[in-house]
Amino acid sequence: MTIYGHSIPKAPSQGPSPLAGEAVAAARTYLRHADRLRYSYGSRTFLSGYELFEPESGRGYIDCSTFLLLVLAGIPYENSPYARGTAEGLSAAPLPWAERELADLSRLPRSYVGIAERIGRPYLAGPKGLDLAKAEALGISVETLGKEIRASGAVRRSVQIARFYLERGRCFSDPAFLSPGDLAFYLSSGFFSEGERRYPAAADVSHVGLVSEDPARMIHSSGSRGGPAGEEQPGVASSPVFGRRTPAFFARPGYGVTAPETEAR
Secondary structure, three states: OEEOOEEOOOOOOOOOOOOHHHHHHHHHHHHHOHHHEEEOOOOOOHHHOOOOEOOOOOOEEEOHHHHHHHHHOOOOHHHOHHHHOOOOOOOOOOOOOOOHHHOOOOHHHHHHHHHHHHOOOHHHOOOOOOOHHHHHHOOOOHHHHHHHHHHHOOOOOHHHHHHHHHHOOOEEOOHHHOOOOOEEEEEOOOEEEEOOEEEEOOOOEEEEEEEOOOOOEEEEOOOOOOOOOOOOOOOOEEEEOOOOOOOOEEEOOOOOOOOOOOOOO
């Protein structure tokens, strides 16, 4: 298959890292504190410069990419902004399996402020980061924002995480090769909604989850009944990899060490 101009092979280019289990263990720390987290739509979490907590409940705003980036940066829940009560001074733990190129999460709100300035709409930036919904309402296209986000080097949303691994040749398409710590990417339905009407749109990566110790299940953040599990989710949940939606392709992070190539199950 081909997506975003990249041909995805059937098998991963590298075998599983023996340190992948450490990433799964870090993901489970968020699962254990799922009742303290609330799924937020539209990338409105602290990584885009928004509030850390929901004022009414005190639960931390999270989404699929925020969850995954925290895990890949080597930050378990206990060291996360949700547990510390602040996003200031956010830095990755010096763990050998952390994805070093994704570890500097503190740069993301700054990147979104820079995007607003470059497109000539500095008033879209501020304490709450770049307001994507407001930008669209003002006629700033998703395509324009997407180009600017890519140009900034920011890896924030699931589609940017997918592109990150596609560009590094780390993606594969055959689920028979799935191992703990792999990533499962899902495409949007090919429609977008406006009120009760639906309009055709290009299918795009819209969700990502981390494969757990059981390759048939993943740990992810989702708040929609239309998500892969087809059920209402807490802030972070464990769900089947193949639920109501089928993953389009997968990726294998390096996690510091690469084991020899392995055969499919």
